[in-house]
Amino acid sequence: xxxxxxxxxxxxxxxxxxxxxxxxxxxxxxxxxxxxxxxxxxxxxxxxxxxxxxxxxxxxxxxxxxxxxxxxxxxxxxxxxxxxxxxxxxxxxxxxxxxxxxxxxxxxxxxxxxxxxxxxxxxxxxxxxxxxxxxxxxxxxxxxxxxxxxxxxxxx
Amino acid sequence: xxxxxxxxxxxxxxxxxxxxxxxxxxxxxxxxxxxxxxxxxxxxxxxxxxxxxxxxxxxxxxxxxxxxxxxxxxxxxxxxxxxxxxxxxxxxxxxxxxxxxxxxxxxxxxxxxxxxxxxxxxxxxxxxxxxxxxxxxxxxxxxxxxxxxxxxxxxxxxxxxxxxxxxxxxxxxxxxxxxxxxxxxxxxxxxxxxxxxxxxxxxxxxxxxxxxxxxxxxxxxxxxxxxxxxxxxxxxxxxxxxxxxxxxxxxxxxxxxxxxxxxxxxxxxxxxxxxxxxxxxxxxxxxxxxxxxxxxxxxxxxxxxxxxxxxxxxxxxxxxxxxxxxxxxxxxxxxxxxxxxxxxxxxxxxxxxxxxxxxxxxxxxxxxxxxxxxxxxxxxxxxxxxxx
Numbered sequence: 001x002x003x004x005x006x007x008x009x010x011x012x013x014x015x016x017x018x019x020x021x022x023x024x025x026x027x028x029x030x031x032x033x034x035x036x037x038x039x040x041x042x043x044x045x046x047x048x049x050x051x052x053x054x055x056x057x058x059x060x061x062x063x064x065x066x067x068x069x070x071x072x073x074x075x076x077x078x079x080x081x082x083x084x085x086x087x088x089x090x091x092x093x094x095x096x097x098x099x100x101x102x103x104x105x106x107x108x109x110x111x112x113x114x115x116x117x118x119x120x121x122x123x124x125x126x127x128x129x130x131x132x133x134x135x136x137x138x139x140x141x142x143x144x145x146x147x148x149x150x151x152x153x154x155x156x
Numbered sequence: 157x158x159x160x161x162x163x164x165x166x167x168x169x170x171x172x173x174x175x176x177x178x179x180x181x182x183x184x185x186x187x188x189x190x191x192x193x194x195x196x197x198x199x200x201x202x203x204x205x206x207x208x209x210x211x212x213x214x215x216x217x218x219x220x221x222x223x224x225x226x227x228x229x230x231x232x233x234x235x236x237x238x239x240x241x242x243x244x245x246x247x248x249x250x251x252x253x254x255x256x257x258x259x260x261x262x263x264x265x266x267x268x269x270x271x272x273x274x275x276x277x278x279x280x281x282x283x284x285x286x287x288x289x290x291x292x293x294x295x296x297x298x299x300x301x302x303x304x305x306x307x308x309x310x311x312x313x314x315x316x317x318x319x320x321x322x323x324x325x326x327x328x329x330x331x332x333x334x335x336x337x338x339x340x341x342x343x344x345x346x347x348x349x350x351x352x353x354x355x356x357x358x359x360x361x362x363x364x365x366x367x368x369x370x371x372x373x374x375x376x377x378x379x380x381x382x383x384x385x386x387x388x389x390x391x392x393x394x395x396x397x398x399x400x401x402x403x404x405x406x407x408x409x410x411x412x413x414x415x416x417x418x419x420x421x422x423x424x425x426x427x428x429x430x431x432x433x434x435x436x437x438x439x440x441x442x443x444x445x446x447x448x449x450x451x452x453x454x455x456x457x458x459x460x461x462x463x464x465x466x467x468x469x470x471x472x473x474x475x476x477x478x479x480x481x482x483x484x485x486x487x488x489x490x491x492x493x494x495x496x497x498x499x500x501x502x503x504x505x506x507x508x509x510x511x512x513x514x515x516x517x518x519x520x521x522x523x524x525x526x527x528x529x530x531x532x533x534x535x536x537x538x539x540x541x542x543x544x
Contacts, residue, residue: 013456013465014505021506021533063201063218099432137509138535 010059010071022138052087065103086119162187168265169193171431172409174220179439206316301325312457319460396448398438427455468498
């Protein structure tokens with residue numbers, strides 16, 4: 001249980017990064033190590049993710065269903081290189097705005113679909129947050145993280 | 157409101173107009189609905205025009221509503237037509253193709269138009285204005301490596317175009333008439349940081365400068381904007397719900413100068429947030445329900461690798477507190493008479509969601525200087541139970 005859990009962040013306005021800080025705090029309060037990494041900073045993503053371990057993707061959604069700019073290269077690299085990610089266990093926090101009902105939370109959903117198509121195993125439910133809803137994203141993410149840590153601990 | 161035989165006409169096919177149409181259907185308006193746009197495109201969001209659409213010929217700005225949606229929702233979308241006259245007695249809009257469109261309620265969402273540059277001897281083939289997708293598509297192929305681009309106006313859009321053109325290998329100069337960049341931010345720290353960022357990237361920014369003459373260089377014009385159609389004290393005055401002096405007329409988007417109940421003053425905002433949310437209040441008034449549009453103004457600008465966000469639109473600032481540093485990005489908290497009135501983030505967007513909540517909070521911040529302490533989470537300054 002000593003390996004670091006990495007939270008990969010794709011963000012436009014910064015909300016996903018703020019949420020990731022809360023998630024990291026929760027992970028560390030549970031006695032584990034966490035690091036936050038903006039997606040464009042992950043070098044050789046196919047290799048890094050191919051090594052497996054526990055990761056969390058925290059992504060907002062841009063415009064009508066796009067991955068944020070800083071996540072586009074990572075998405076394209078995995079999509080074209082198609083690495084075997086069967087050793088990867090991951091969770092997804094997807095931020096969206098119901099003003100775009102047809103593409104709600106597509107940023108996070110696209111990463112989820114891509115990772116699972118490469119053999120990675122999602123742990124727990126995907127968290128979907130609506131910017132128009134009454135809840136703060138970091139509050140939902142904190143509760144989600146506690147559940148996710150319990151689940152991922154069982155399968156690690 | 158009795159919807160039988162009712163007609164709503166929306167003039168303006170941008171984000172605000174389309175969002176008004178969409179909101180009307182979402183809250184159950186069942187009558188006739190016509191949306192009129194001057195461009196030959198379905199309504200789309202404009203922020204990408206000064207960024208992705210200049211860097212990538214294939215980039216499409218996000219759609220607000222498309223033709224299929226309009227068909228499904230019985231919205232009569234008329235594109236490539238301008239409204240040329242409104243008869244307020246007859247309640248009729250005349251278009252440039254001669255067709256007339258009677259209304260019970262009319263929504264003006266005509267946005268802004270760029271100021272035109274008037275210079276003797278200017279080769280207009282080398283002058284570009286940026287407002288529409290077609291404008292962006294005309295400009296993009298001219299941004300070739302080594303070409304000289306002069307951008308008139310160092311506002312958000314001017315600086316975004318400058319950063320894009322620089323990334324494409326152009327020689328970029330920005331002419332700004334004011335003595336500082338972005339004076340309306342109300343922060344000399346922020347203005348200087350933005351200036352420093354772009355100068356270090358190699359953009360030639362000249363403050364306090366206007367064009368004296370033109371000598372064969374290409375020009376991009378970003379000389380600020382003015383409300384289209386009705387030059388009434390910098391935009392039509394509207395209530396917090398988007399109502400005007402004419403009971404049948406509403407206005408939304410960049411054009412009107414609306415009353416903001418949180419700030420207790422009228423202001424005109426050219427922002428995505430305003431174009432996105434104000435139309436919902438306008439739609440509700442058409443259905444006979446008054447729900448104020450009450451948001452803390454928030455806008456952002458992506459200028460190359462500089463992300464700038466500002467919230468609050470402060471009218472005056474007498475104290476600032478800075479959080480973070482060059483490696484972590486900077487947040488600037490603006491106070492007036494002890495109250496937080498504005499916040500700016502420079503490559504530190506993660507603070508902005510909390511800044512926006514702090515600005516809505518009625519209670520003052522006990523120890524403003526403590527905001528500078530990066531080790532204290534920003535959320536700790538939020539009062540429990542504060543309004544969301």
